[in-house]
Amino acid sequence: MxxxxxxxxxxxxxxxxxxxxxxxxxxxxxxxxxxxxxxxxxxxxxxxxxxxxxxxxxxxxxxxxxxxxxxxxxxxxxxxxxxxxVLMPRSARGEAETLQWVIAALNSIEMVSVPWWFLQLSGDRENGMAGWLDSRLTHIEGILADRAWLVDDRFSAADLMMADVLRVPDVRGRGDRPATEAYLQRVLARPxxxxxxxxxxxxxxxxxxxxxxx
Ligand SMILES: N[C@@H](CCC(=O)N[C@@H](CS)C(=O)NCC(=O)O)C(=O)O
Structure with missing residues (x-):
């Protein structure tokens, strides 16, 4: 082909x-x-x-x-x-929620985690982004405590993007977030x-x- x-x-x-x-x-x-x-x-x-x-x-x-x-x-x-x-359910609601969570991963988590990561890499001990990042990670932990997947109880592009944003080692290792960790193990185990x-x-x-x- x-x-x-x-x-x-x-x-x-x-x-x-x-x-x-x-x-x-x-x-x-x-x-x-x-x-x-x-x-x-x-x-x-x-x-x-x-x-x-x-x-x-x-x-x-x-x-x-x-x-x-x-x-x-x-x-x-x-x-x-x-x-x-496989990447996006075909129902109108499933599509809308996939779009929503892909954008949330990028615009509500990565938008905070990337500048936080650069600041901590530069040795900024007063990293002003830390509280903001922790708040976003805590909120996503609450979501993941209630569901295995973000959309329609099955894997989608929403999980792909969310897991890729959250798997960055410094972000993943920040705080104790068991639901997020279990989610990452589940998504990243995919062949x-x-x-x-x-x-x-x-x-x-x-x-x-x-x-x-x-
Ligand atoms: N918002 C862009 C970010 C792309 C991005 O940061 N790409 C990195 C590689 S992962 C890059 O090209 N870095 C080199 C540079 O910024 O000069 C996207 O999601 O595609």
Whole structure:
């Protein structure tokens, strides 16, 4: 079968972000849905105009699907979710709630967790984002204490995005949140996640080998 989907990532990244580069969200979704896809690369170190034409911030991921090019991991994930009811229930309510939770993961959790993470990485001991992050994590803990999955009592793109945001080790290790931890163990045990993560690690390991060979 000819692949019409290409998930774009960097040709190489330093070791730190490997396993967390956001093309993993799209690899994972495609694996869940059984969609055929290729992985394309753009240069990490020398970002080209052709990269900015497809991702205006010079980031990854972006996705090409035939003549459609789309960026933002959330938008790309929802684009893929329209192709498979594995990723999004087909009821009007199920679709609406999937959209809601994908956006909540990005705009209510990641919007706080990423700046918090950067501040704590920079050694800011008075990290002013900590209370805000803890409040968001506490609220999501309350939600996950009552349900196994975010939408329709089954896995969806909402869980994929929420788990990917919450699995960042410094975020996951913050406080004692048993329902969140059980949720992460449940979602991250999915074979599609394991494969997507292994494929991303292999992709960057192959890049190391190429660089070492000159
Ligand atoms: N909001 C964007 C964030 C993308 C993002 O942060 N990408 C990272 C890799 S995971 C990146 O490209 N970092 C390099 C940079 O920002 O220069 C999305 O969800 O797609």
């Amino acid at each position: 000819t692949e019409t989907l290409t998930i774009w990532s960097f040709d190489w990244v330093p070791p730190g972000p490997r396993g967390f580069v956001r093309d993993l969200r799209l690899r994972w979704a495609a694996e869940e849905a059984g969609l055929d896809y290729a992985v394309g690369t753009v240069a990490f170190e020398d970002r080209q105009a052709s990269h900015f034409e497809r991702q205006p911030f010079g980031q990854v991921p972006f996705l090409t699907d035939g003549d459609i090019t789309i960026f933002e991991s959330g938008a790309c994930l929802l684009h893929l979710a329209r192709k498979s009811d 599609a996640f394991t494969k997507a993560r292994a494929d991303q690690l292999a992709h960057f390991a192959a890049a190391d080998t190429r660089r070492a060979a000159g």
